Amino acid sequence: MSTTEKLIHEVEARGEGAFVESFDPQEGRMVINMGPVHPSTHGVLRLLLELDGEIVNECLPVIGYLHTGMEKECEDNNWRGAVTIVTRMDYLAPLFNEQAYSMAVEQLLGIEVPPRALYIRTLLAEMNRLSSHLVWWGTQGLDMGAMSAMFYGFRERELILDFYEMVTGLRMNHGYIIPGGVWEDLPPGWERAVRNITDQMPRRIKDYEALLTENPIFLERTKGIGVITREEARALGATGPIARAVGIDWDLRRDMPYEAYDDVSFDVPIATEGDVYARYRVRVAEMRESVKIIEQLMDKMPSGDFKNMDPKLTHPPRAEMAHSMEAVIHHFKLSTQGYQVPAGEAYVAVESPRGELGAYIVSDGGTSPYRCHVRDPSFVNLQSLSHMVRGGLLADLVASIASTDPIMGGVDR
Amino acid sequence: MTTTHSPGEWLDRARALHAEGWQLMDLAGLDRLRLAPADPRFVVVVQLINHELKQRQTIHIRAEGDPSSVPSISEVWPTANFMEREAYDLLGINFEGHPNLTRILMPDQWEGHPLRKDYGVGKVPVEFIPQPLLQIDAPGQSPNADGAATHLDHLGQVVIEGDAP
Numbered sequence: 001m002s003t004t005e006k007l008i009h010e011v012e013a014r015g016e017g018a019f020v021e022s023f024d025p026q027e028g029r030m031v032i033n034m035g036p037v038h039p040s041t042h043g044v045l046r047l048l049l050e051l052d053g054e055i056v057n058e059c060l061p062v063i064g065y066l067h068t069g070m071e072k073e074c075e076d077n078n079w080r081g082a083v084t085i086v087t088r089m090d091y092l093a094p095l096f097n098e099q100a101y102s103m104a105v106e107q108l109l110g111i112e113v114p115p116r117a118l119y120i121r122t123l124l125a126e127m128n129r130l131s132s133h134l135v136w137w138g139t140q141g142l143d144m145g146a147m148s149a150m151f152y153g154f155r156e157r158e159l160i161l162d163f164y165e166m167v168t169g170l171r172m173n174h175g176y177i178i179p180g181g182v183w184e185d186l187p188p189g190w191e192r193a194v195r196n197i198t199d200q201m202p203r204r205i206k207d208y209e210a211l212l213t214e215n216p217i218f219l220e221r222t223k224g225i226g227v228i229t230r231e232e233a234r235a236l237g238a239t240g241p242i243a244r245a246v247g248i249d250w251d252l253r254r255d256m257p258y259e260a261y262d263d264v265s266f267d268v269p270i271a272t273e274g275d276v277y278a279r280y281r282v283r284v285a286e287m288r289e290s291v292k293i294i295e296q297l298m299d300k301m302p303s304g305d306f307k308n309m310d311p312k313l314t315h316p317p318r319a320e321m322a323h324s325m326e327a328v329i330h331h332f333k334l335s336t337q338g339y340q341v342p343a344g345e346a347y348v349a350v351e352s353p354r355g356e357l358g359a360y361i362v363s364d365g366g367t368s369p370y371r372c373h374v375r376d377p378s379f380v381n382l383q384s385l386s387h388m389v390r391g392g393l394l395a396d397l398v399a400s401i402a403s404t405d406p407i408m409g410g411v412d413r
Numbered sequence: 414m415t416t417t418h419s420p421g422e423w424l425d426r427a428r429a430l431h432a433e434g435w436q437l438m439d440l441a442g443l444d445r446l447r448l449a450p451a452d453p454r455f456v457v458v459v460q461l462i463n464h465e466l467k468q469r470q471t472i473h474i475r476a477e478g479d480p481s482s483v484p485s486i487s488e489v490w491p492t493a494n495f496m497e498r499e500a501y502d503l504l505g506i507n508f509e510g511h512p513n514l515t516r517i518l519m520p521d522q523w524e525g526h527p528l529r530k531d532y533g534v535g536k537v538p539v540e541f542i543p544q545p546l547l548q549i550d551a552p553g554q555s556p557n558a559d560g561a562a563t564h565l566d567h568l569g570q571v572v573i574e575g576d577a578p
Contacts (some may be wrong), residue, residue, distance in 0.1 A: 380495065
């Protein structure tokens with residue numbers, strides 16, 4: 001164990017109780033509570049802070065305020081229905097939850113997914129990365145006092161949400177990616193909607209950079225703030241932009257490709273400073289790469305089925321039910337009971353906007369998941385927040401929270 | 414690749430894996446009550462990744478004893494801290510040597526572990542403070558006009574004397 005890891009272990013060992021006991025009015029130390037209702041905590045994140053004047057000595061996340069037992073709920077749904085539960089976990093990146101879950105179920109089923117479905121999924125996932133990063137960009141700016149960033153970020157996000165609505169029927173919690181493919185084919189005119197986004201985004205990202213990247217106030221608030229070292233990030237299991245901002249050159253899309261990522265070329269942005277600004281640069285660069293990936297996927301979009309057409313797994317086309325008794329039987333079985341998945345377990349991870357999002361699925365051979373555990377990157381990354389803010393100013397804590405980009409729906413599940 | 418370990422050998426194995434460059438990605442508890450074989454009842458499932466080899470592996474650790482226990486690996490991989498707390502909270506698996514094994518998602522005073530298969534879903538009593546529906550303790554406050562004697566039955570309902578049940 002390295003000295004950093006030892007230090008981390010010692011701090012963790014002090015625990016919540018030890019933290020509150022260290023309150024000492026004589027030495028001017030103060031314990032305060034930030035959240036769970038606070039505009040800069042991105043949801044219901046509660047932080048216990050030990051302050052020495054304005055210096056943060058210690059910061060402990062207290063979570064669970066949004067816990068609704070989603071993993072337990074999955075066990076009461078059939079395999080298709082659980083998609084609608086997992087999509088509600090990380091609500092800014094719902095398609096990644098569906099993707100990881102569906103890939104895990106497909107692995108247990110041992111079925112093929114048609115290439116068009118893989119491309120649609122990858123396209124929507126990259127769209128989702130854009131929309132999620134746009135919210136992060138807006139809130140990061142807002143937390144640093146740049147109110148207009150929020151407006152710009154949400155303006156472009158609206159374009160993407162309109163595209164979701166056109167494709168899936170909903171703006172969030174889509175339930176669109178299902179085991180075996182996607183629920184519906186892309187609607188007519190989707191190319192124009194995608195082209196509209198990919199044409200605008202590079203210009204918009206340029207605007208964002210003009211607003212924040214070179215902004216002296218923003219630089220002042222983010223450079224050298226919330227630093228985490230490479231060893232700390234590795235020990236604390238940080239993934240995604242947090243890890244890539246300390247020089248851990250790892251991206252599941254490139255290093256362990258899944259779905260259609262093998263067929264597209266893109267760069268993985270890396271920074272080494274490990275501060276808020278490095279994470280900012282990594283995420284903005286990732287947005288550019290996402291646009292590149294979307295353009296390639298659109299040009300290469302194959303034709304064919306959009307889901308596995310095995311009648312035991314997927315609902316029959318509406319027209320077929322008018323003249324085929326078998327189709328009616330399949331429809332009835334799928335709607336009332338669902339399909340069975342062979343007994344076994346699978347762990348599949350995808351690269352979500354926040355890092356590795358994994359789904360661990362166990363089946364007992366029945367029609368509903370026996371266990372459905374989701375490894376949410378926000379939950380794991382939150383542990384590194386304490387290490388970012390220790391010794392910094394209270395005002396800088398807000399910058400660090402925004403750059404960790406925690407989604408409490410994913411943290412608490 | 415999946416391997417199974419007993420709790421006794423797990424900590425040494427974890428240190429060796431850590432030295433080989435394996436990183437902890439996920440740790441989840443599993444209640445095997447309705448799976449075959451159902452013994453041991455609880456299993457801790459660990460997902461590891463190795464960036465150099467670009468490989469993953471899954472490790473099952475059998476939880477033994479009462480309460481079902483496995484050694485904590487949060488000193489080997491500090492990231493296990495939250496994950497072990499989650500497994501303890503939702504499944505009641507005891508992690509020996511964990512620095513701060515407390516509930517993380519459920520309220521601190523919660524009884525039971527919700528992800529266990531024998532946890533009664535829908536059988537949780539609703540939290541409320543029982544109160545009688547009507548307070549009649551002073552004479553003259555009787556709700557019936559002719560002043561017949563009343564009392565509250567065991568459900569807190571007003572019963573007028575003389576009424577046939």
